[in-house]
Structures are given as structure tokens and as C-alpha cells.
Amino acid sequence: MKFSKVTVPTLKEKPADAEIASHELLIRAGMMRSVAAGIYTFLPLGSSALAKVENIVRDEMNRAGACEIVLPNLHPAEAWRESGRWFQYGPEMMRLKDRQGREFCLGPTAEELVTLAVSRSAPSYRDLPVNLYQIQTKYRDEVRPRFGLLRCREFRMKDAYSFHTSFEDLDDTYRRMYEAYVAVAKRCSLDVRVVEAPTGLIGGDISHEFMVLSSVGEDIVVHCLECDYGANSELERHRPGKKFGTENSLPLEEVHTPCLVSVSEVASFLDSSSENVIKCVLYVAGDELIAAFVPGYRELSEAKLARILGTDNFHQMREDERELFPQVTAGFVGPVGLSGVKMLFDEELKGAKGLICGANKFDYHYRGVEEGRDFKAEPLVDIALATEGDRCVECGGELAIARGIEIGHIFKLGEKYSKPLNALFTDADGILKPIIMGTYGIGTSRMLATIVEQHHDENGIKWPKAVAPVDIEVIVLNPDNDEQSNMGREIYQKMMNAGFDVLLDERELSPGVKFNDADLIGVPLQVIVGKKTSERKTVDLKVRYTGEKLEFEAMDVGEKIINVLENVP
RNA sequence: CGGGGUGUAGCGCAGCCAGGUUAGCGCGCGUGCUUUGGGAGCACGAGGUCGGCGGUUCGAAUCCGCCCACCCCGACCA
Structure with a gap:
């Protein structure tokens, strides 16, 4: 590949709309261009890097026993109506009609189509298990596409679907896919953490997310620093690291707390701390009011609340709704003597003593409140978010809270799709039974961005060798000099013949x-042919990842390049 | 969908508040000469529906209205 013949429009300046490193660098390095919000064109080098990532995924899928297929992007609405998701998916699904008015969508995922494809062959237990995958462009009309390739409306994803006669058999494939995903991440130089995950719109019971910890990640991950426990914050479990409330019982008393509403204000006014205050958050769900109580030093998790309520159709009470609910005194709500409201108590409130809470009376709080004596914490639920200092439920180790980029997600679906789609197999006993399914996704274009997030410096991208768009860049500093020009071309040819992807830069531009x-594009190994070549018959090698520079005799540099390349990250 | 912001040459921006000739700057691009180990120099040159539509005005990039696109925060969500 010659630099002058390939479209690599590098930019000196940061694009105005790029907020994060991967977005900025993929554009500046001439690897992609934005077309519309969350829609990108991959230019030659970007396309090449994406293909490297996808080939690693492909290889690991094949090793794990999956078979590649190609499903259409255009899905007839019929399949989605049968599963019920035509109605569930909402505006996130890109929908369209053909000239006859028949409805279609652009595939956001493909459980329906693949399940129908398998079930139409009327499989028997002898035909199962099978595991089918594709690497395809996916469409989701995201509410807010952002951060370059990290959240797109059109993106690349590998999606695999497995079909089984039993849950035990599903467990086996699930484990193999889990291991394959870890292997993919490793080969792409991504440090991945596997965490328990919510199942969302895909559904099913058990699922795991593959998270790369990163400050630009959109998910919050809670993980143990000592064991393997990790979970998405939406369903993490934690053990409090400190005691909520006081050690001993205190007498209940009412105190005047004029205009003090927030936990910290009340705590400091009463010479106490947020570890003794009950925080109350009011939610409106339909025409019902919900008072959720959590320890004052914690945040309430709306994701957990949604799971408990069985709906996400609720919102925090707004000021203009206060008159609709005269039974509460906003800012001074506490569980003691409260009625006419649905109450939920975080588990940590059980048995807590010496607490401070609103007195359900304007400008008054109680102190010395004790659960069991002054109010009963029922129902007891897990609605609080983990906080720094919490301990692991598995091993008691220290929990860390971090942001993560979700590169993969695997699910045990069970019969969720096979039942509504009537996907059956004939068992050994001759009886038709629903197929047991699993589904496994990995975002390949998102992985590409994640790799750049994890591997760059102030000068540009530092591609790990396995996913670099090309392996070697040969830079001829003065192409007008015959000796340099010839040597550059010779090395270029030789390395291509040796099976490497090589980029030759012999553009008539100044060396800088x-x-x-070259640094911006981030090719792992630079071969510099310049003055030293014409004067001393040597060339320089520069390892992009480490910045290390080496000088070798030009004559036998081919072997040296191969040796050096073997040892670069 | 709520809040905030932006839209002027391929890219990054100034000009707008206080309307007034052929709308500027840097980078990039083209041609020529010089230069070639860390974003070269000189000379000449090309490139613009000032996001769109409408209005006010003798006159609109600039003021007003509507619309569109893009970005950020939030809500939401694989």
C-alpha cells in the first residue's frame, strides 16, 4: 500500500466535535469520517483495522465451535411481531416500508430471524446443539449517539445464537463463549472485566457483560479488588463497609430544623453525619406516590427501583406535583408515622438505631429514631447503590466502583424466543419441545474505538500489532534521492513478500x-530510510509503542525487521 | 423529549453585539523554484448558496421569525 495512492486524510487539528481520544484520533489519523450523527464511513486504514478485529473474533468463534452465517439487514416486521418485540422495541428500532406498504426494520439484533431459520429445518435432538454467528452492521436509533464509535446508530457487531436441547447443554456453550470472549479481548490487548449484567430488552435470566475499565465508559461497574466478583451497578450487591446509625438506642425526640432539607444540612445542624440520616426520595408512578428510604450517605439506584416496581414508568416527584400529594411534606418526609404512601426500605435500614429523619412536619426532624421500635422497615429491598468503602458479598474484599465500556454481552435466553416463535425440536422420546437458546454479542466497531482509548499517546494511536491496519510503515525521507528511494522500495517489496501488510510513504513532503x-496513524513499526541510508548504508527502525529506535545495516534489515516486530506489543 | 451551545472555503476559526464596497485569517490544496532526520521558504493561484426558507431595510453573514443539522449535559438505553 502506497501512501500516495491510498486515502489517508490526516488532520493536524482536532475536529471540533470530538470529545474523546478515540473519536479524535480515528478521524485525525484519516481512518474514518462522520456522515451523520452516529453514522461513520470507514476509510482504508480504519476498514483494515476493523477487519483485523473482526478476523480475531471470527477465529475465536470458529474455535469455539460456532459457524458463520449471513442474515439480512432488512427484517420483515412479521418475525418481530411474532416475538412481540415489534411493539416492545419502541422508537429505537429503525422502521421502514416497502412500496406495497409492507413493514420492515433494519436489524438491531437478530434473535427472531436466526430462530426462524433454525426452527424451519424442524430439528431433532440429533441436530442440536448448533451455534450460529454473523458479523454484521446493526441499526439502533439511539436517543443520543455520542463519543464517535462508542455509541452509534449504525455499528458493527458480531452476534451469535446457540440452540440446545437442555439447560445443561446451554451452560456448556455459554461457558465456551465466555472463554472465547476473554480470548478475543486478550488478543486485542484489551483488559476486560466480566461482570453480572442486567438483561434489558434481549431478555433471559443470566447474563454477563465484558467491560473494559475506562473513564469514558458509559456504564458503572462495581468490582471486587480481591476476587472475581463484578457486576453492573444496576444489579450489584454489596456489604456496607460502615455501620448505619448508632451502636445504642437513643430516645426519640422531635427537633426544630428550620429550612433544612438536604441530608448534609440536617446532619451538620444536628452535629451528626450522613451515616445517621435516613434519606427519602419521592417518586411518582402513575397516580401513586412512592417514598423510598435509603441511608443518607448512599445514592438510590433507579435501575434497582425499576426492577422492584416492575416498570420504568416513574419519575422523581416534581415541585409542581406537590399539591397532588398533600399526605407528604416534601423535604421533611420520614418513615415514622407516615401513611397514605407506598414505602420501600433499603436493607441497610433493618435494625438501625439512633437515626435522623423527617418528622413529616414542616421544619421538623426526628432524632433517635429506631427501626422496629419507631417504624417497621417493610418491605425491605435492595435499592441503594454501592459506594466507596463497601465490601464484597463473595469474599469481603474491598469493592471498587469504576466506569466501563461494554464491549460484549452474553445471555442465557432459555425459551424466551423459542416459545413465542414456536421453535421446537423433536426429542429422543418423540415429543416436540421448545429449543433452549443463548445469545452472544460483541461490538466490533466499539472494540476498535476502545482499543484506541486504551492505546494512544499525545502523538496519536499506538496500535497493538494484532489489530494494526498495517504492520510496517516504510518512510522514505527524501524520495528525490535515488539511493533512498530504491532502498525504500526494496524493503517495501521484501516485507510484502514476507507476508506483512506494509505502507510505503514516499510522498514529496518534509520529513516532519x-x-x-506515522506516529498519528500508529503503525507498530516504522522503517526510516533517509540520510543515514545514503551516507552510512543503514536504516532506522522505530517501535511506535515504546518509542525505541534501532539502527541496522540496510543490507540485511529484512530479518531484523521480522525479529523486532516479533517482540513489539 | 428537557436544558445549553454551534453552524462562515476541505479542516480549525475571526467577523455578528453597534447592518454599509470585491467576507477575512491560519492550516490544507494547485503551479514553479529552493529545501529534505521531527508539521520548510519564496512567488503566484484556485476554492464561499456565510446551514435553509421567509421577513425587516435603500442595503443583511450581521436584526427578527420559522425550520434543519451537529455537539454537550440530563432523561433514556444496548
Whole structure:
């Protein structure tokens, strides 16, 4: 590949709309261009890097016993109506009609189509299990596409679907896919953490997310620093690291707390701390009011609340709704003597003593409140978010809270799709039974961005060798010099013949431009042919990842390149 | 969908508040000469529906209205 013949429009300046490193660098390095919000064109180098990632995924899928297929992007509405998701998916699904008015969508995922494809062959237990996958463009009309390739409306994803005669058999494939995903991440130089995950719109019982910890990640991950426990914050479990409330019982008393509403204000006014205050958050769900109580030093998790309520159709009470619910005194709500409201108590409130809470009376709080004596914490639920200092439920180790980028997600679906789609197999006993399914997704374009997030410096991308768009860049500093030009071309040919992807930069530009472009593009190994070549018959090698520079005799540099390349990250 | 912001040459921006000739700057691009180990120099040159539509005005990039696109925060969500 010659630099002058391939479209690599590098930019000196940061694009105005790029907020994060991967977005900025993929554009500046000439690997992609934005077309519309959350829709990108991959230019030659970006396309090449994406293909490297996808081939690693492909290889690991094949090793795990999955078979590649190609499903259409255009899905007839019929399949989605049968599963019920045509109605559930909502505006996130890109819908369209053909000239006859028949409805279609652009596939956001493909459980329906693949399940129908398998079930139409009327499989018997002898035909199962099978595991089918594709690497395809997916469409989701995200509410807010952002961060370059991290959240797109059109993106690349590998999706696999497995079909089984039993849950035990599903467990086996699930484990193999889990291991394959870990292997993919490793080969792409991504440090991945596997966490328990919510199942969302895909559904099913058990699922795991593959998270790469990163400050630009959109998910919050809670994980143990000592064991393997990790979970998405939406369903994490934790053991409090400190005691809520006081050690001993205190007498209940009412105190005047004029205009003090927030937990910290009340705590400091009463010379106490947020570890003794009950926080109350009011929610409106339909025409019902919900008072949720959590320890004052914690945040309430709306995701957990949604799971408990069985709906996400609720919102925090707004000021203009206060008159609709005269039974509460906003800002001074406490569980003691409260009625006419649905109450929920975080588990940590059980048995707590010496607490401070609203007195359900304007400008008054109670102190010395004790659960069991002054109010009963029922129902007891897990609605609080983990906080720094919490301990692991598995091993008691320290929990860390971090942001993560979700690169993969695997689900045990069971019969969720096979039942409504009537996907059956004939068992050994001759009876038709629903197929047991699993589904496994990995975002390949998101992985590409994640790799750049994890591997870059102030000069540009530092591609790990396995996913670099090309392996070697040969830079001829002065192409007008015959000796340099010939040597550059010779090395270029030789390395291509040795099976490497090589980029030859013999553009008529000053050396600085070529050096900076090379660093920006981030090819693992630079071979520099310049003055030293014409004067001393040597060439320089520069390892992009480490910045290490080596000088070798030009004559036998081919072997040296191969040796050096073997040891670069 | 709520809040905030932006839209002027391929990219990054100034000009707008206080309307007034051929709308500027840097980078990039083209041609020529010089230069070639970390974003070269000189000379000449090309490139613009000032996001769109409508209005006010003798006159609109600039003021007003509507619309569109893009970005950020939130809500939401694989």
C-alpha cells in the first residue's frame, strides 16, 4: 500500500466535535469520517483495522465451535411481531416500508430471524446443539449517539445464537463463549472485566457483560479488588463497609430544623453525619406516590427501583406535583408515622438505631429514631447503590466502583424466543419441545474505538500489532534521492513478500510531516530510510509503542525487521 | 423529549453585539523554484448558496421569525 495512492486524510487539528481520544484520533489519523450523527464511513486504514478485529473474533468463534452465517439487514416486521418485540422495541428500532406498504426494520439484533431459520429445518435432538454467528452492521436509533464509535446508530457487531436441547447443554456453550470472549479481548490487548449484567430488552435470566475499565465508559461497574466478583451497578450487591446509625438506642425526640432539607444540612445542624440520616426520595408512578428510604450517605439506584416496581414508568416527584400529594411534606418526609404512601426500605435500614429523619412536619426532624421500635422497615429491598468503602458479598474484599465500556454481552435466553416463535425440536422420546437458546454479542466497531482509548499517546494511536491496519510503515525521507528511494522500495517489496501488510510513504513532503503522520496513524513499526541510508548504508527502525529506535545495516534489515516486530506489543 | 451551545472555503476559526464596497485569517490544496532526520521558504493561484426558507431595510453573514443539522449535559438505553 502506497501512501500516495491510498486515502489517508490526516488532520493536524482536532475536529471540533470530538470529545474523546478515540473519536479524535480515528478521524485525525484519516481512518474514518462522520456522515451523520452516529453514522461513520470507514476509510482504508480504519476498514483494515476493523477487519483485523473482526478476523480475531471470527477465529475465536470458529474455535469455539460456532459457524458463520449471513442474515439480512432488512427484517420483515412479521418475525418481530411474532416475538412481540415489534411493539416492545419502541422508537429505537429503525422502521421502514416497502412500496406495497409492507413493514420492515433494519436489524438491531437478530434473535427472531436466526430462530426462524433454525426452527424451519424442524430439528431433532440429533441436530442440536448448533451455534450460529454473523458479523454484521446493526441499526439502533439511539436517543443520543455520542463519543464517535462508542455509541452509534449504525455499528458493527458480531452476534451469535446457540440452540440446545437442555439447560445443561446451554451452560456448556455459554461457558465456551465466555472463554472465547476473554480470548478475543486478550488478543486485542484489551483488559476486560466480566461482570453480572442486567438483561434489558434481549431478555433471559443470566447474563454477563465484558467491560473494559475506562473513564469514558458509559456504564458503572462495581468490582471486587480481591476476587472475581463484578457486576453492573444496576444489579450489584454489596456489604456496607460502615455501620448505619448508632451502636445504642437513643430516645426519640422531635427537633426544630428550620429550612433544612438536604441530608448534609440536617446532619451538620444536628452535629451528626450522613451515616445517621435516613434519606427519602419521592417518586411518582402513575397516580401513586412512592417514598423510598435509603441511608443518607448512599445514592438510590433507579435501575434497582425499576426492577422492584416492575416498570420504568416513574419519575422523581416534581415541585409542581406537590399539591397532588398533600399526605407528604416534601423535604421533611420520614418513615415514622407516615401513611397514605407506598414505602420501600433499603436493607441497610433493618435494625438501625439512633437515626435522623423527617418528622413529616414542616421544619421538623426526628432524632433517635429506631427501626422496629419507631417504624417497621417493610418491605425491605435492595435499592441503594454501592459506594466507596463497601465490601464484597463473595469474599469481603474491598469493592471498587469504576466506569466501563461494554464491549460484549452474553445471555442465557432459555425459551424466551423459542416459545413465542414456536421453535421446537423433536426429542429422543418423540415429543416436540421448545429449543433452549443463548445469545452472544460483541461490538466490533466499539472494540476498535476502545482499543484506541486504551492505546494512544499525545502523538496519536499506538496500535497493538494484532489489530494494526498495517504492520510496517516504510518512510522514505527524501524520495528525490535515488539511493533512498530504491532502498525504500526494496524493503517495501521484501516485507510484502514476507507476508506483512506494509505502507510505503514516499510522498514529496518534509520529513516532519511524514514522521508525525506515522506516529498519528500508529503503525507498530516504522522503517526510516533517509540520510543515514545514503551516507552510512543503514536504516532506522522505530517501535511506535515504546518509542525505541534501532539502527541496522540496510543490507540485511529484512530479518531484523521480522525479529523486532516479533517482540513489539 | 428537557436544558445549553454551534453552524462562515476541505479542516480549525475571526467577523455578528453597534447592518454599509470585491467576507477575512491560519492550516490544507494547485503551479514553479529552493529545501529534505521531527508539521520548510519564496512567488503566484484556485476554492464561499456565510446551514435553509421567509421577513425587516435603500442595503443583511450581521436584526427578527420559522425550520434543519451537529455537539454537550440530563432523561433514556444496548
